[in-house]
Amino acid sequence: MSTFDKESHEAMSIIKKTYKDQVVDYVYQLLLSGDLSPGDQLKESLLAEQMGISRAPIREAMKELIMNGLVDYRPQVGNFIPVLSPKQIIDSYTTRGVLEGFAVMETCRQFSGEDFEKLDNLVDEMARFAHMSNHKMVVQVGGEFHDLLISKSNNGQLLEYTDRLSLKLHILFYKHWGRLYSPEEIGARHNKIVESIKSQDLDRIEKTVREHYIETGTKIATL
Amino acid sequence: MSTFDKESHEAMSIIKKTYKDQVVDYVYQLLLSGDLSPGDQLKESLLAEQMGISRAPIREAMKELIMNGLVDYRPQVGNFIPVLSPKQIIDSYTTRGVLEGFAVMETCRQFSGEDFEKLDNLVDEMARFAHMSNHKMVVQVGGEFHDLLISKSNNGQLLEYTDRLSLKLHILFYKHWGRLYSPEEIGARHNKIVESIKSQDLDRIEKTVREHYIETGTKIATL
């Protein structure tokens, strides 16, 4: 039907409508490209000038970035890209491990044979891309892996927090993810998670996922 | 010294400075007093008129309320007090239980004899106030109890989320807390937590705190 076509067309072309959303994406790009580094200040006037808009939508975007932990706000002073201490890095990853560990544990019985097949394939892909030093694809496939892990949970509150955390950690540290572990280690570490789910041992699952993230955080914190 | 006196005086008198903070507090009061109920819309123009200020600080305040989960934002439509379904209530309490359960478990060895004395006293107080049907004090002492429980944790990321969750749940449901359980049940439920910490059994501690909150959420969800 034409109605559907129209809707899907709109969905494709007008994904970003308000200036606020464009600003958020712009800042994400600045961070991912390295043009913006921890400690840098985001000056509203400067951003407004660069994007050819007023400060109002800039301020709106700042609030969203603050909510997602990608900007530190100091009243009457300004907005800064956060500089995470080693402990703060570990804390963030630990919290993510606590939340996702619970999510996976709680939903472990919903994983089908097809799901396990997908998970195994994703692990293989990660190891293969790691062997080819294609760090970008390692990160992408790793994202799919973790998305599938928590996809069974329908705890909206928990997913809200895990989404925020994974976004924050992705933006701030994705550059390191591909080089943290050897291809063999990457495969082994993620296989460990899949195996724990297959075991249906609740405590083991939760502990495995938790330690996976704590290990990752500890490693990043020591870079 | 006069320097100290001056600082403490300032800290006492100039707590609320910006209009934004005043708006946030104003909305909290509206919620706590019942003048604002789930489903109600917060119209920027109306709030601005009521407080004699412009819409700019109102919008700033909305962002903070959204971040804390006390306002639902619908683009181009407005800001609404969230209407939580029974499942959403349970999800929120479950998530709080997961986070605080981990926090308490991880710090259980730091509780001193003095801490346990305080915890026991707080439980007694709660039961006593419950017997007197002083629901307000039950809630307040309960807050002190839970604050002490997580006070040992220095995981900033985890505390950030637990603070947001406890604030949200307090604002939305504090009215019910005093009447959920009998005085005996209140004492028993909280004693169970203290006893688990005394046992130093990590799994038991985490499980106890978790179930404490899931139970509470389930009970509130059925009201």
Next chain:
DNA sequence: TCACTCCTTAATGTCGACATTCGACAAGGA
């Protein structure tokens, strides 16, 4: 009666200008 279109209304989204406040640096005195 029902469905569709148009229009009005009221809310949010954005703008440019002004007010306020923090931080740094320079000047002065113990």
Next chain:
DNA sequence: TCCTTGTCGAATGTCGACATTAAGGAGTGA
């Protein structure tokens, strides 16, 4: 030298007005 004080610049905080858009009702046709 160190501490205090005053000034200045630059950034955020706030304002009132205008632009844009979503929701609901009036009106028309079958």
